Amino acid sequence: MIYQKYVDFYIQQYKTGEIKFNKERIELVEYLEKYILIRDDIYFNDKMIDDCISYGEKWFFPLNPFQKFLIAFVFLFFKKNNRPFYRKHFWFFGRGGGKNGLLSVVLNFLQTELHGIREYHISIVANSEDQAKTSFEEIYNTVKRNKTLQKAFEYGKTVITSKKTDSKIKFRTSNGDTKDGLRDGAVAFDEVHRYESNKDVKVHISGLGKKPNPREFYTGTDGYVREGFLDSLKEKAKRVLNGTSRPNALFPFMCSLDSEDQVNDSDNWELANPMLHKPLSDYAEGLLETILEEYDDLEEDPANREEFMTKRMNLPVVDLERSVASREEIMATNRPFPELEGREAIGCLDYASLRDFAACGLLFKQKEDYIFKTHSFVRKNFADIYYGYSRKATEERKERFAPIREWEKKGLLTVLDEPSMDPKHIIDWFVEMRYLYGVNKIVADNFRMDLLKPMFEAEGFEVVIIRNPRAIDSLFAPRIENAFANNHMIFDDNPLMRWYTNNVLVKTKPDGNKEYSKKEHVRRKTDGFKALVAGMYCIDEIENINIEDAFDVLDEIEF
Template identity: 35%
Template sequence: MSSSARARRHKRINCPEITTYMRMVETGKVRACSEQHQLMAHLRRVFADEELIIDTERLAAYRHYEKYFPFELFPWELFAFALFMCVFNKDGTPRWSQELAYMGRGGGKNGFCSFIAFCSTTKVNGIRDYDVDICANSEEQAKTSFDDIWNILENSGQRRRFQKGFHWNKEEIVCRSTNSRIKYRTDNPKSKDGLRSGMVIFDEVHAYQNFDNIKVFTTGLGKKPHPRRLYITTDGDVRDGVLDSLLDKSRRILSGEIPDNGFLPLIFKLDTADEVSDKRNWVKANPSLPYMPVLVSQIEQEYQDFLDNPAGNADFMTKRMNLPAGNPDYQLTDYDNLKVASRELPDLSGMTCVFGIDFAKTQDFVAAALLFRDGDEYFAIQHSWVCRASKDLARIKAPLDEWERRGLLEYVDDVEIHASLVTDWLYEQMGTYDIQEGAIDSYRHSTFMRELDSIGFSAKEKTVKLVRPSDLMQIQPIVNSALINHRIAWGDDPMMRWYANNVKLTAAAHGNYCYDKIEPKSRKTDGFMALAAAFTVADRLPDTSEIEIIPTMTF
């Protein structure tokens, strides 16, 4: 810690790198989303209530390295850097050891990472062997910030000067005075055990479907002083993954629901989709735009393309404005509707229900769903079986093992999933619920009919409906209405959200839509399609709101 640094409460924050951007947001000098305004209020409270050290000498020393970089840090970057690298608790530990920078594409996130990574290895940080690992799902992305630093050392015209303090090659950059290394890492968590990182940077977090990589890289933290994590990302197409988890945590912190526990959320986005029509709002998603006129011109061109063809340019809202919109002719429904459907289920014991079964092949996934009705409300329970012999398992990045622990799926160690496993589960549910009838794909029913008949369901007795594509087209508006009006719930079931988020709508004749897979190998839909099958016989369910409950009479 710098000799002049002292811990105290800061009702007035005496650090221009922090306060300049704060005041820009608070005074409206720069348009900012609601999360940015919440962040400024949160920071004011923290600095006023806690005894913190703002190490301005350290910050000035770090800023000395700016001259070696082909850019100057923007106000938001100075703000984020100072909070992350130069604000400490009374005991000298970083006040914010984790930072999320979530902003639109093109804002300079990788340059920001490069500067932080470089500074962290130097004698200003002063911690020996403070290794910085830059991680991403692809080597190309992981190398982006690493190559920025490598090019400065190799091609800035000061190579001889840098050789006194560093040595480098295409795989690592080493600061001689601290023996701290910068390396890039890619997607293979099993090979990363035993790391001794000081800082881990996760690039484009939106691509992470689960926390496997993050857990491997972060378990090595804590072996060096001042362990830090930096997450940088735009939004993307993966839902219910790492990014959504971090954004949910961020919003709970900013709303005051939970303490920040050292997590600093920098969220830059539009507040509503309507705001995109006024280009002055674009800075909400990308605070670098006032300093990047070339980028503004590029985004203006992309915006016109988006207006001309929204379906073909849906990434504009997702990547540039950090507001995933989805294509209504493509996406099943807004992801927010799927999250609402994940609310708690009531006690369904004894209620009448119907079932649906779906599978593409028994060597892959099989799913069954129970569907209940109470007036205009629908409730669903799904269960899945996953064949370990499936050739698609290596492609799937969803946390199947976690879902197994939660009882949402069963692994089957066999060459296929036998129909008896599904009917055994249905028979077990019959002890709790009144299962009246069910539905199954007409093209695949022969695999299951004998087993279903053994527990009392058959097509001949009309207690099993053989579902045709036209049946699914007929119920699609009903399912859509239940989703958008929040009249369906399936409990806290991330697997069902995953299934549903993997479904797309394909236009058919006469204004109808059919369900299809966004990607058949790695994004399974069986659980949702089992629910859709159950909806084809939902009209057989009694409307419990019309059932008159006769009070008990004692004689």
Template identity: 30%
Template sequence: MSSRSSKTKITLPLTAPSPKLLTTWYAQQVVAGKIVASQKVRQACKRHLNDLKRQGTTEFPWVFDEEKGHRPIRFMEQFCRPSQGNYRQLVLQPWQHFIIGSLYGWVHKDTGLRRFREGLIFVGRKNGKTTKVSGLSLYGASKDGERGARVYQLANSMKQARLQFDECKAMVQQSPALAKHFRVTRDAIFFDKTLSKIEPQASDSERLDGLNTHLAIFDEIHEYRDYKLINVIKNSRGARQQPLILYITTAGTVLDGPLMDYYELGADILSGAITNERLFFFMAELDPEDDVEDPATWIKANPNLGVSLQLDDMIEEWERAKLIPAERSDFITKRLNVFVKAGEESWLPWEVIQRNNGEIPIEELEGLECVGGFDLSDTQDFTAACLEFPIPGERKVAVISHSWVPQAKVALDQEKIPFREYEEAGLLTIVPGDYVRHELVYEWFVKQAERFAITKIAYDPAKAFELVKALTGYGFELKPVRQGFITLGPALDHLQELFLDGAVVYNNNRLLRWYINNVKLVEDRNRNKMPTKIGKYRRIDGFAALLNAHTEVMHMLTTPSPGGSIEFVSISKLLKGGE
């Protein structure tokens, strides 16, 4: 669809309520379809309206206090002004009223303390993020009722954290009212009346101990690859009555980090799949069915369209960016808030990987025939093994995957991979020493054989002589898989079809998902394909093990019956020549 220009701006009708009531008004307008918003924003608005109806019930201890919800908004509009641009007064928009009003207005009916302990604000670039961070930081240090408040502005690097902090300092310096009460130094902003202060902190800060969080605002957590700083902040709020942690970010290309975990958690909570009353989510994005080239949908990811950014400017930027693959991906990610994998050669779009996030209880796989696969490492690297199960009666497979990595690699920490989190989830074993002993893979397959019917194990013959000898001696049938275009290409195509159909069940194995996300393709002169990895530090070992197994599984998965339907064929039939 070709780009087209229009003037898009949210304006309040003459019947709009007083500003104090805009939180609920916005939710009503979105649910009624009068304000265009993403599906997840509509779900957040429905959640708010439903919770209003639950007030006063025995099972719901929260009430919505419109006055408390409006206090930080009133503070920001009265005292704060962006330091960049020609703004004489800050006027927060209805969607910002909804976010801030919800975070500060929902309180416990008995104590009056805040309901929400954490919030994810997920919006496109240039939607007033910097102003919101600065304004809420200043309110948190001065007017939030917390003596000795510690407010932290957080980023992945101190350089980035200081950019946000410098904007907050500039906001104080250009406001006579704020400058009168706040004391600004190079490294902190002090509110001496309550002995409170605002500081920048980052993952690479030299000292992260001794923090005492009242309010923490993370900037752009799409860049984070681990939970180091997040966990420090979460563990530092025990002495506070109503601490609040906010994550304000756009989408990104790091699809195995904390943002993706929070994004998926938010999707589950907003859809009602799980319940958590203490987490808030505002997720402005294009919906899966939206055309990225249709400017009419862009407001879903940019609720400030017509205020801090203009549609005509976005269209002009898109017309230029769409001609260059890297710039096109950046526009889709940052301006339309759609997760895009790094690299145009990526094997599967992120939404396709997400399509396969189903689960099958491990107990249901016991006794089913499966094919094993493994990929051995070079010295200090990942080793991976898997079992792939064709699901009887369906064109679907389930995957169990495990990896090993030496402690020496973990100690280097060059890649910011969350090794410890993977280990705690049971997806990875960190092995003492400098390399992964092949006996560990042997022991893993022997243990799995106690529960599952492993018919054969497919493998890359390079470096596998001793392991193959041991596995064969135990009684497994081993199948070498030559790592070439002719052998791997058909399996790669078949596996891709299964992913496109949402038919690969990997039980939300985050490490396997990371491997899959790192795959890109190379082709020979005949357009035959092979997988390779994206970038120097990305790994595909777990996917390589799965692909080895799939060279066998694709033959045993399904076969057309005489009537034209699909019939499951077991490995035992294949071994008996189809009898």
């Protein structure tokens, strides 16, 4: 076993009941005791840990036990080469928990001769310049008000340099003013919930490794970008904690409520924000008062509940009066398709505009499961304007709101470079699908069907037009909600279809009926989901049989 006083103290606080841990921190303790603290090939550099803590408390602010715990693992090393055991650190907890302050202490310390690596340059990266400057400006202001630190650092509005080590700290936006500016020793990514993919991250860590002891820090609270970088980081953290990933792939310190109902007892709030551990510091007392006021305000303004739960309690919740399904239910659609070849399906379509998106689909029914296979078409000009489809990776603005290029590579959509969408693409897709599946009927609402109906019929398809699409929303909403709630909806691994579904706004009308709309009318498309709803209109008409099997039976009968 290896021991470290700040690590042992923090774990002991939990085990004696002095502080509360959420599920992920309980799992962290179990993981550390099972995989890390039993090793004899690693060691805590106690001197460097003490130096960092002393530096932070002398020049910045008093540090809490959880912050000292986190600092300890920044300076956990392999014995054989004195390299950090953890290269990546994930600090993830509720707003107000002091992530930026701790980042300021650690990053500034890494510049100093106490860390002892020359030209150990550091970049602080965020989606906006204001956020990227948060920790930088804290370091800048700390140096500015202390004459002793002014002797140790050259400090300006864009770069802070250690005079002894020549180590520089800069702030950068995630869309990058340069890829290769500094040969960084460490990179810190702030507010990671805003990243839609790992593309920006990869650009900024590409220079790591040229200096000894490279480190990456990922900090933030939860947010509203789903299927993005944060979700993949959380999945990686789970794999580390449950032992299915390399033990030192990531150091995951994750704090949140375990369930939504825990929010009603303020004693549980420390599950999401370790700053609220008792005894409360002066800062924590002020923070608690602020959070209590925000919680009380929810009674009069419940619309802010989603923001409060996501940012303060680090637990995104979905208002089921406004969303089709919870995050977990949407993710549960990611199951492999069963064998579908030869099975009967309802063809369905959403083609409201010739100038942006169109979604085609095949809806199958097997017992209680609804299986939806879909393909979309997107006009290039629309994708360029609203998603940055054609922008080069080096340009300041990249694909935003939806990774169209990534979905195109997966074969989930086709980008069409034409002034308006030629309906023949849609007809051809259904004709191609007919070679594989039993699809003879196409269902769609009345938008554009005056154009498409004759073309479908010329190919031998039967066309069913829904004259009042809002009425079928109310008709099928209970069935659709039940399918999601009981994991009977299958999309295969289709992030585009999950995106469509997540973008749907459910409006409850005064008569209690529900209507499907959009959470945002331009960028957040719902076409694939609307095609699914159209398919529900005729799904009960298909038989749960395999057409090819039926023909095989007929072949064996002697007439």
